Amino acid sequence: MRYFYDTEFLEDGRTIELISIGIVAEDGREYYAVNSDMPAELIRRDHWLLNNVWPHLPLRGYKSSLQYIGDGQHAVRTSDAGTLDTSSVLVKPRWVIANEVREFLLAEPDPELWADYGAYDHVALAQLWGKMIYLPKGLPMFTRDLQQKWHDLGRPELPVQTDGEHDALADARHLKACFEHLAGAA
Numbered sequence: 001m002r003y004f005y006d007t008e009f010l011e012d013g014r015t016i017e018l019i020s021i022g023i024v025a026e027d028g029r030e031y032y033a034v035n036s037d038m039p040a041e042l043i044r045r046d047h048w049l050l051n052n053v054w055p056h057l058p059l060r061g062y063k064s065s066l067q068y069i070g071d072g073q074h075a076v077r078t079s080d081a082g083t084l085d086t087s088s089v090l091v092k093p094r095w096v097i098a099n100e101v102r103e104f105l106l107a108e109p110d111p112e113l114w115a116d117y118g119a120y121d122h123v124a125l126a127q128l129w130g131k132m133i134y135l136p137k138g139l140p141m142f143t144r145d146l147q148q149k150w151h152d153l154g155r156p157e158l159p160v161q162t163d164g165e166h167d168a169l170a171d172a173r174h175l176k177a178c179f180e181h182l183a184g185a186a
């Protein structure tokens, strides 16, 4: 069973902190969770994450406004970041996400992991269970990368993601669509 997944994370060149994870199975099953143990204060202070990842999370008190970015263009910018909405069932402690992801990925035999530019995603996923040696039995120790497949096939045109970019579940759905497009083209 192939699993297409994406993670959003905070990284500082030394550590990777999970924000959210989205997984879409080859048979259409989906999983999405937001890490209630994320360092929310650091994430809100990261300009790129604040404007691109944070707004997709379940939030309380979030406000955005249009900001002039030059050339007659405006962009949606965060005006009040708000806080993570812990009343959402999607927001869970890391250890719960670790258990649920393990069960989700091992529900069918021979799981195969796929991500796009997946090196950091693999680490963010594997670290749910701690050190590399604690990866649950049955899970592959590597993630296959859409980029490699795409390059190997001569970089054909791919479907364009129309919405939800940097929402982990939307990105995982788009990854699956790209994989299926390449599988059809091969």
Ligand SMILES: [Mg+2]
Pocket: 006, 007, 008, 165, 166, 167, 168, 171
């Ligand atoms: Mg993403």
